[in-house]
Amino acid sequence: MSDVFGHNSFQNHEQVIFVSDETADLQAIIAIHNTALGPAAGGCRMYPYSTVDEALNDVLRLSQGMTMKSSIAGLPLGGGKCVIMGDPNSPKKDGRLRAMAKHVQRLNGQFWTAIDVGVSAADADVMAEECEYIFARASQYPDGFRPSQFTAYGGLHGIRAVAHFLNGSDDLKGFKVAIQGAGATGSLLTQHLSEHGAEIFIADVNEQVVNQVANQFDVTVVDPNLIHTLDVDVFAPCALGAILNETSIPQLKARAVCGLANNQLERPEHGQLLLDHNIAYVPDFVVNGGGMMGASTVIFSTPNREKSLSNIATIYDTVKDILIQSRDKGQPTEEIAVQIAERRIEAAG
Numbered sequence: 490m491s492d493v494f495g496h497n498s499f500q501n502h503e504q505v506i507f508v509s510d511e512t513a514d515l516q517a518i519i520a521i522h523n524t525a526l527g528p529a530a531g532g533c534r535m536y537p538y539s540t541v542d543e544a545l546n547d548v549l550r551l552s553q554g555m556t557m558k559s560s561i562a563g564l565p566l567g568g569g570k571c572v573i574m575g576d577p578n579s580p581k582k583d584g585r586l587r588a589m590a591k592h593v594q595r596l597n598g599q600f601w602t603a604i605d606v607g608v609s610a611a612d613a614d615v616m617a618e619e620c621e622y623i624f625a626r627a628s629q630y631p632d633g634f635r636p637s638q639f640t641a642y643g644g645l646h647g648i649r650a651v652a653h654f655l656n657g658s659d660d661l662k663g664f665k666v667a668i669q670g671a672g673a674t675g676s677l678l679t680q681h682l683s684e685h686g687a688e689i690f691i692a693d694v695n696e697q698v699v700n701q702v703a704n705q706f707d708v709t710v711v712d713p714n715l716i717h718t719l720d721v722d723v724f725a726p727c728a729l730g731a732i733l734n735e736t737s738i739p740q741l742k743a744r745a746v747c748g749l750a751n752n753q754l755e756r757p758e759h760g761q762l763l764l765d766h767n768i769a770y771v772p773d774f775v776v777n778g779g780g781m782m783g784a785s786t787v788i789f790s791t792p793n794r795e796k797s798l799s800n801i802a803t804i805y806d807t808v809k810d811i812l813i814q815s816r817d818k819g820q821p822t823e824e825i826a827v828q829i830a831e832r833r834i835e836a837a838g
Contacts, residue, residue, distance in 0.1 A: 498549035503529075505549070506592070513588035514581050515573065518544055520552035521600055522568040525837045528598055529569030530624070530785055531555035532605025533589060533616070535577040548572045550730070550752050555781075558774040560830035561807065562782050565789050569600045577607030583615055590620035598622055601788055603636075606729070610636055625784040629792070636784045639797065641677030643779020643804045644749045647771055648682065648723055650808035651745045654769060655722065659805075662686035665721035667711070667743065670728030671699040674749045674777075678727060679706055692716035693728070723747050726773075731755040733770075738762050745769035747808075749777040760821035769815070771808050772826040779804060 493505050504521040521529040531552060538544040548570050556568025571593070573585055586608070593602055593616075603625035604613050610627035617623040625636040648666065649659040656664075664687045668675050671693035682689055683706045692713040693699040703710050717724055717737055724743035726732045730752030738759060746753070746768060753773045754760055763770040783797040811829075815822040 493545070496545065496549060498546050498553070500549070500553050502549065502552065505545075508589070508592040510585075510588035510591075513584040514575070515585045515588040516541075516575075517571060517573040517585075517589055517592070518548045519571040519592065519596075519600060520548040520569060522549075522552040522570075523556040523834065524567035524599065525834045526560060526567050527565040528601055528788065529555070529567040530559065530601040530603070530781070530788060531568060531570035532625075533571045533573065533586075533602045533608045533613075534605040535573040535575055535582070535585070535607030537576045538572070538574045541574070544572050544574050554751055554774045556834070557772075557827060557830040558778045558781055559785075560833045561775055561826060562778040563833075564781060564785060566601075566781070566785060569602075570605075571600075571602055573607075582612070586612055586615045587619045590616035590618070590623065593622055594620040596622070601785075603784060624787045625780075629787060635673060635677070636780060637673040638677055639783030639801060640674050640749055640777055640780035641681055642798060643782070643801045644674065644678045644725070644727075644747075644776055645681040645685070646779075646802055646805040647747050647776035647808045648687075648725070649685075650805045651723055651747045651769060651771060651812070654809060654812045655744055660686075663688055664723070665719075666690070666723045666725055667716050667719045667721045668692075668725045668727055669713070669716045669732065669748065670726065670750065671695070671702045672727065674780075675725075675727035676702045676705075678725065678749060679708060683707060690716065690719055690721065717741060717743075719743070726750040726753050730773075733759050733763065735759070735762070738766060738768070741766065741768055743768065745771070747771040747776055748773065751777065754823060757823065760823035764815070764819070764821050769812055770822050771812070772823045774830075775807060775811065775826050776804060 552570040559566040726748035734755035
């Protein structure tokens with residue numbers, strides 16, 4: 490394994506904790522990036538990483554992204570993340586979740602965790618049996634409500650802002666969107682866009698999942714290897730990260746990229762590459778902040794769903810402002826968004 494302090498994705502993280510539990514077959518990492526604004530908060534991801542280095546890179550990047558996300562959303566929270574190395578479909582899942590929760594409990598509120606890839610709201614309730622610092626639990630919401638609805642609602646407002654930036658109107662009728670990923674957030678984003686009259690193209694490596702979405706909504710199913718090459722208004726990555734790179738960006742025909750996946754840029758300089766190709770890019774930690782804005786309120790206040798939705802709707806103005814600044818300054822949107830977030834962190838001391 491490479492030196493953590495010398496790792497390319499290490500950005501002055503406050504703590505990086507490797508945890509294990511032989512009985513539960515748990516190998517995991519907790520990364521706390523920054524707590525200037527409040528306790529670190531971020532999801533727990535369970536994924537069959539091929540190496541420890543792969544897991545480390547993911548948790549370092551994701552935790553820094555959470556710092557930016559909470560800051561730009563105006564939340565009194567810092568950034569953190571944890572990852573469990575393992576198949577989320579394994580019968581060992583519950584045991585690993587409980588063992589992970591015990592490690593989070595030992596941090597005594599310095600880090601709060603929640604749902605993420607491979608960890609559902611119901612799984613968060615399993616973790617809560619061993620830890621009081623768990624949010625976005627299924628038991629915290631009415632039956633049928635999923636915390637990912639907050640994220641998808643923010644995605645709708647982000648895409649509306651993109652439409653206004655591109656066309657001078659946020660009317661989505663006939664607006665073409667290519668969604669990569671038909672999981673929880675991708676399917677809910679599809680629902681919102683469908684209700685607003687958008688023309689939707691969708692792809693997922695899981696044929697069963699994408700067919701379920703196609704049976705519910707008027708969408709065109711596309712080969713997962715081709716979804717990013719479609720001639721559309723917006724390409725919306727809603728699966729795993731690092732989709733925007735030297736290979737994929739020249740293949741894009743979309744006028745803009747605005748999706749809900751984390752860490753969409755493989756490297757920071759790819760934001761400049763998007764700008765060079767005249768593609769408007771909405772930083773992922775800006776547009777996918779709705780999930781944190783809605784679900785994290787249990788950490789610092791009394792949850793109020795209507796107030797949360799109202800706060801999430803402000804993503805529209807934030808996205809529009811960043812896109813306008815990028816156009817006027819000729820500066821990548823990622824850089825502008827990071828500067829906004831860092832100014833707030835610096836002001837907090």
